[in-house]
Amino acid sequence: MNLRVPKIIAILFLSLLLTGCWDYKEIEFLDFVMGFGVDETDDGLVLVSEMVVSTGTGQEAQLEPLVLSTMSRSFATATRALDNPAGMEAFYPHAQVFLVSEEVATSGVLPAIEYLVRGRDMRTTVPFLVTKDCTVEEVFNSKPPFLTSVSEHLANTTRLQSGLSIFYAQQIWEFVKDMIAIGLSGTLPTVQLVHKGKDMVPIVKGTAVFKLDRMVGWLDGEESQIFCLLKGLPQSGRFVMETQIEEERYAITYEFVNNATKISPKMDGDQLSMEIEVELEFDVPEIGAAGIDFHDSAIVRSMEEQLAHYFNRRVRELITRIQGEFNSDILGFGQLVRRKEPKLWRRHADDWDTHLRQLRVNTEVRTKIVLTGVRAYPLIPRR
Amino acid sequence: MFFWKKIKDRKPKGKGLDRLGTSLQTNLYWFKNDIFMDDASIIYRRFRSQPPHSRDCILIYADNMTNSDFLSQYVVRPFMNRTLPKGASGQELADYIMESVIQGDQVDCSQSFVHLSDAIARGLGVVLVEGCDYGVTVEAPGWDRRTITEPQAESVVRGPRQGFTENLGVNINLVRRIISSPNFKIKHLQVGLQTKTKVAIVYVETIASTALVDEVVKRIENIQIDAILESGYIQELIQDGPNFSLPTIGSTERPDIVAGKILEGRVAVLVDGTPFALTMPYLFVEAFQANEDYYNNWLAGTFRRVLRYISFLITTSSPALYLSLISYHPQLIPTPLVLSIAAARKNVPFPGFVEVVGMGLVFEILREGGVRLPQPIGQAISIVGAIVLGDAAVNASLVGAPMIVVVGLTAISGFVVSSIYDPAVLMRLFLVLMASVFGLHGYVIGVMAIVLQLSSMQSFGVPYLSSLISFSSQGMKDTFVRLPWWRMVLRPRYLGAKNRERLRSKSRSKSP
Incomplete structure (x- = not known):
């Protein structure tokens, strides 16, 4: 046997080292984050995330949303700290929505979104909204009428933008692009809670106007x-x-x-x-x-x-x-x-x-x- | 078969066993007590020729191998009714017997014990005459044959319903009935020191390249093996390497397929004792071509062919893709699907790799168990497979339900390309191993390795992937698509056919 075949095999395998994202994760040990957001308190920021917990298998399988939150000084540490109450690795690429509270928006969203752009396992093709007159945690704990998951509800609603015509939907990357552009400021749609009987239902309506990374006012529907x-x-x-x-x-x-x-x-x-x-x-x-x-x-x-x-x-x-x-x-x-x-x-x-x-x-x-x-x-x- | 060795051992000792003597008694003694000793199936029929000068004769043949009616009517009776020339002996007598006594088509004579005993073992009758040191052989085949039936493994909806049998002569005739032309040539060879299996190389002289025919003859003549029990022996001995990969020689049970292939310039090898003929060169695309593609509407044929390519991709890749997606790249699965897969795998105790390999293995065991079983027991196997292993395993959380879907999909699509089923299983396993270690990157590297290997392969000097990688319009007409016959004007270029024109361009008639 000449050396050609071992050489080719060696090159093929060495080329694997050149690839970037290689990470073994068994799917059942991941905690799929459906949506997440940031609230602000005096002590630091609070990362709130809505996970799904599956109960039963096969046809009886049911997905139950579960809202977890953790307080931390930075967003990046908070994403890891969240693994602890969850007991599983939080997995963000399937997130459907990202929220920031009014307070975070007013004091500047940059600390909340920097990790989203920089982080390895984050996606920026996620609808981005600001909560108005409520916290992110309250929004995630509300009860959308049809879907069990608030994130799915909000993600679906933002897709109805052209028909509803009362908000201007933005994904994270679009907002970031506007924010860092010269001679242009960003806007985000706002989510509010309204009473429907006993429950609170999140609705998307209106626009939060930003200047630099701070919110300066609202537009109504x-x-x-x-x-x-x-x-x-x-x-x-x-x-x-x-x-x-x-x-x-x-x-x-x-x-x-x-x-x-x-x-x-x-x-x-x-x-x-x-x-x-x-x-x-x-x-x-x-x-x-x-x-x-x-x-x-x-x-x-x-x-x-x-x-x-x-x-x-x-x-x-x-x-x-x-x-x-x-x-x-x-x-x-x-x-x-x-x-x-x-x-x-x-x-x-x-x-x-x-x-x-x-x-x-x-x-x-x-x-x-x-x-x-x-x-x-x-x-x-x-x- | 001990006598071969004995004859060989004694050969140097001189006349003893090498050649027949003039004494019938002695010759008979050697046949009876040495060569065919303890062989009860050999019949020795004594008779005498017509007086005067009547001589003792003996007819030796193997029981049930020969047609004894034919022998007694056309061999024994003419001897009894005829006087042999007085004093004649040796070649002269043998010639007289062949020319004037025996009424058979294929008659020959020999002095050699080896030849004569071989002839008896092959089912010929041998006549020995007192005073003659020649034995005369008469062909009178009389064993039972299987009738010509449709091959079960290659049944068609539309197309001829004939399949090869175990008899070489019948098989050659089946092909000759399709190609009734003097250009259809047959070369006979004998392979196997013990079995002496007859092998026929068939081709169309005006189409097949001479170099190809010579190469096939040379490779088969090179074979020195004791036995050829099936054409698979020859296939493995003469095919281009590497042997762990896809086949470079095709095999079929259908005369129409053989005819179609040799009319494109290929060479076919028919082997006595098996209904499986070999065709060569055999290229990658041929695994995806079926004879029905050419009999049905060309558009339907094209659709089925594309379906076969897709099935090949599915059967080799789907477990590897599933594994790499659930173990390395969950972000690539659509969200609702990832949630349901995660939920289905929640209580499964094994990692994805064990699940994929294990279920694949279980399926192969089920298949292997079912293949050789009679029909009623085969049904039991499928019940065990479907209910016990499918449903119960999911309910017991031994495997996730999506895995059952993947295994089922893999299996069904594997049967679509049944001629390369086994290589596909090995490829699948290789890709699963690569995917289990490196995820999608490993899968891609694995596919690249397979493609590299296939492109380096040859079948009788023809690159294995030719016509898939050539982009000439005539080259592509019979690969992914099957163009209508009026567009397939030329035979494939890569076979180096002497005469490439397949159809005259005016062959297509239209309404005015």
Whole structure:
């Protein structure tokens, strides 16, 4: 036997040493973390995690959620400390959701998320939310109506973003990307607890606005809808707008079909302004008792004008809050200026916050009703 | 068979046993008391030729090996009715007997005790005549044969229902009936010092490459073994190494498969005493080709062929992948699945490796136990397998339910590629071992090692993976896909056929 075969075998086996993640873990000794989050106390941070405990085997198998928490000075030590009450190795890659409490968000989320990005067994493709008016532990201990696991419930809810249209879903990596970007600030959706009978049910609604890594304020559900539009997110949300049809006012339901938003910086001499053009297309799934015949183009045009006016007002309101109250560049004006007008940006980079406050923003909203459900004639009850 | 040695031992002593003498008594003595001593199945039929000058004759044959009716009618009777020429002896007499007395097709004569005793052992009749130092052999085969039936291991839904039998002559005829052309050639060889097994090398002269035929003949002639009981002996002795891997010589029980292969330029070897013919060269793709692919619609054939490749992947890889996922990379399993696997394995006392190897072993034992059992007992085995080992083992938490699924999937898909079932089992075990130590990395390295080994293999000078790695359109037409016949214009290039054109391009008719 010549030496060729041993050489090849040796090379094959030596190449195994070059591989990074090689780690023997028997699946039944892992404690699968479904969701985890960070609360803050005076003594340090509290890592709360929702595990699943399986009872029975085969068809009788049942998964029971179990909430464990541990206090520690850092996130990384807390993830290990959690193994002790669990009695098994906590396994994070299957986590469905990551939460931080309002207190953690206000004092800065960086200590809570650094390990997520740096840690070896963490995934950043996990929905990231902020709890509002409650702690992370309270959220994990609430009772979602269908699914036993709160994490699964929250993860599923964030997937319904475009239909609900009341929050702007973020995964950990997306938030981190926005946070470290120049001329852009991050946002996170918020989770709240509401009473449903005796139980508390977590719902996702609204947006937490960040500046650097600290939370500076909230947007409610309706403002979040406008924020999603301005972020250019495809929407299929529905809303009711009081609409003047001839002499009467009716509550008519509209549904987003298409939105195209363009934000661009514009130089007028030495004066910088931001131009926001919003193009919206709508379906009208419900007209109530308005009895509109959509063949009447005058009525349709009047509806479209009212929609344009309505959205123009809401966009302006949101921008006023962003500029004044939050002074946080969550729409990425700075990033656009940096790309389009790099010279100007270099001059203003250091005091962009002040500039943002005074920045002139022009808005233009164009609307179009493109669908009327599957029916153009109204339903009119007859005798 | 003691006489071989005795004859050989005595050979140097001179006339004694080497050649027949003129005395019938002496010759008979040697046959009776030395060569066929203690052999009750040898019949010695004494008779006399027609007077005048009537001579003592004797017919020697093995009982039940020969057709005794034929011998008495066409050998003994003509002798009794005919006068042998006076004073004739030696070659002259033998020629007279062969030409004018015996009424048989295959008649020969010999002086050698060795030849004559071999002939008797093979089932020929031998006539000895007083005063003649030649023995005349007559072929009168009369043993029982199995009828031509459909082979059980290679049954088809559509296709001829003939299978080879244990008789070489019948088998050659089955192929010849398919290829009725003078170009169909047969070379006869004899292998096995004791068994003297007849071996036929069949090929189509105008297609098969001469070098290939010569190589096959050379390799078979090289064999020096005492016995060939089945074509597997020859297969192992002449196939290209390494012997622990996939076969480089194909075997089949079906004449249509043999005909199809030799019409592509391959050579087939038929062996007396076994219905299994060998075809060579045999390449990797052939394990995934079935004769029905060519008889059914080409699209269906292609689908089944792809299915076979997928099954091969499943049967070799699924236990290794399962093992590496549950033991090394649980993050790669979808969350709901990982939770249910973890729950199913909660109370299993063994690590994943033991579970995978153990269940694999149990299945192989069940299969081996069932293969050789008669049908009614075989059912008992399947009940034991299904209920006791499957259901009860899960309920007793000896194995996890997902493991049963993996074993079942592996087994079923293994049967899809039944011709390479055993090599696939070994590959599977190798990959499981690699995966158990190094996880997915080990699995990938294992697959690479197997591919490297396969690419280094050859079968009669043809690279084992040829046509899988060549990307010519004519080369690919019969590998992963089975193109319609009107597209398979040429025979495979890698076989080096003399005449590559398989079909004239105008063969396909269409409605105007």
